[in-house]
Amino acid sequence: MAGFDEDAITMGVAAASKLPPVDEGAPLFFATASPPFADKTNATIVRAALGWDEWRLAVDLAGLRSGFGALSVASLTGGVAVMGDHRQGRTGSADEADGGAAGAAFAFGEGPDPVAEVLATASASTELMDVWRAPGAQYAESWEERFSQHVLSKAIDDVVAEVGKRSGISDSPAVVLVAAPQRRFALGRAKALGALDTSDVLSVHRSQVGYCAAADVGVQLARALDVSRAGDIVLVINAVGSVDAMTLRVLRDGPGVDGWTQWLESRRSLSYVEFLTWIGRLGREPARRPEKPGVAAPPAVRNASWKYAMTGGQCRQCGKVYLPAHRVCGGCGAVDSQTPYSVASRQGRVAAISTDAVTDSPSPPAIAAMVDFDGGGRIMMEIADSAAGEIALGDVVEPVFRRVYEVKGIPNYFWKARRVMGAEA
Structure with a gap:
């Protein structure tokens, strides 16, 4: 399944x-x-x-x-x-x-x-x-x-x-x-x-x-x-x-x-x-947290390259990678100097791990990790297809496109990270 x-x-x-x-x-x-x-x-x-x-x-x-x-x-x-x-x-x-x-x-x-x-x-x-x-x-x-x-x-x-x-x-x-x-x-x-x-x-x-x-x-x-x-x-x-x-x-x-x-x-x-x-036949008790926002068309259109293709930016002057892209480079201070840089097909390594046992995930606890991508770029990502204890610092991961949550039957999509089988930590 x-x-x-x-x-x-x-x-x-x-x-x-x-x-x-x-x-x-x-x-x-x-x-x-x-x-x-x-x-x-x-x-x-x-x-x-x-x-x-x-x-x-x-x-x-x-x-x-x-x-x-x-x-x-x-x-x-x-x-x-x-x-x-x-x-x-x-x-x-x-x-x-x-x-x-x-x-x-x-x-x-x-x-x-x-x-x-x-x-x-x-x-x-x-x-x-x-x-x-x-x-x-x-x-x-x-x-x-x-x-x-x-x-x-x-x-x-x-x-x-x-x-x-x-x-x-x-x-x-x-x-x-x-x-x-x-x-x-x-x-x-x-x-x-x-x-x-x-x-x-x-x-x-x-x-x-x-x-x-x-x-x-x-x-x-x-x-x-x-x-x-x-x-x-x-x-x-x-x-x-x-x-x-x-x-x-x-x-x-x-x-x-x-x-x-x-x-x-x-x-x-x-x-x-x-x-x-x-598969949604049985419902878990929801998390005692504010409701998540539904998908909104204007920001989804403005940020489509980031939301769907995980495209950030790389500074042309100093080479620093930003996920998502920034207007101002924190490395060299250049303005509007970034070119599109996608990490959707790149691997990364787990730099930090956090678990959330009170989330409304169908498979708790939810696991989040700070991922450092090959070639540059760092972002916090939810871990997919792994239970607690199956992911460790230094593990090699890859981005996978998934449903992150659903509001009133409308799915919201973004990228999660999945451990690469057989890769050496």
Whole structure:
């Protein structure tokens, strides 16, 4: 599951921040079935947090099919597909037990060292009431599974035949990925399509992570590309509401699953009460402190580069770094001498630590640390993804974009620091 301070936007930012530099002006398509904002564009927050230029289209795609939609449209336009989602269900339900949270991102275009090429796509946009959620409803509803799976199975056979015809590939693919809410159905259809997969990408994903809604197709594809070898054919199927398929040819060997294994082994266990608290089903006693201010548009616009991209300033005359930027340099006294200087992709070290056991955090105590960044700059930051005693002086940390709090249902975003696994203090 996601951390209590993570959502579709923050997971999308985390994934896209690992991409190589993307073309200036390349459109950004952000897919999610659990958008933090309705009406307001979520993709613009993703764009701002990544520090990308404004001269690009940044739009949202919604629903469980939107992850595949982002992949398809981005592949046609040379854009970037970013997806993030947190699948939840009623307490004690199968949706809750089999749901997962994740983000994924893919850049398309004429890069110098491509990972894979898209050979063909095909879709059967059948109108089917299999899974749906009314506006404002917290949980999804579903029709009797045997009926919807019967309809989807026939559509999968038709779409796979069509994408095979368009790609000219008649042999069994090395990996078949099926993104569908029901685990047994997804595994059964992949097996029936004759995958040669020896790494069990789909089954491992469903057992370790779960169904990640709009992001599921992207997370599976990312993992498949990590374990595939040059020349492998990967068949991606999204089967919810309708059926979509994409065939890709892998162009270079993947790095393996070491990174995945390291992250999964570092996970902490939660009690069911903690889990329900983190996702907002159970409320903790609020802190006896004044209410936090809500998000205000004018200061957010004025300080957008700092708030979203963690861009401070560096004095041109003496080189001192300020977080955030200052008009007057305290080192040499120069006025308006600072150039933009972002630390969003830089590591730092913990110089001091403080804990707050009476905060209204869903996971107390809250931990704050003074961080000295490589290359200059110091700021107090909240520590993410660490319990008390897991962070120490001298530890290497990196910035992560997170929800810092919520007022009247509106999230406020900023940067926290996370300990870098495996780094020497």
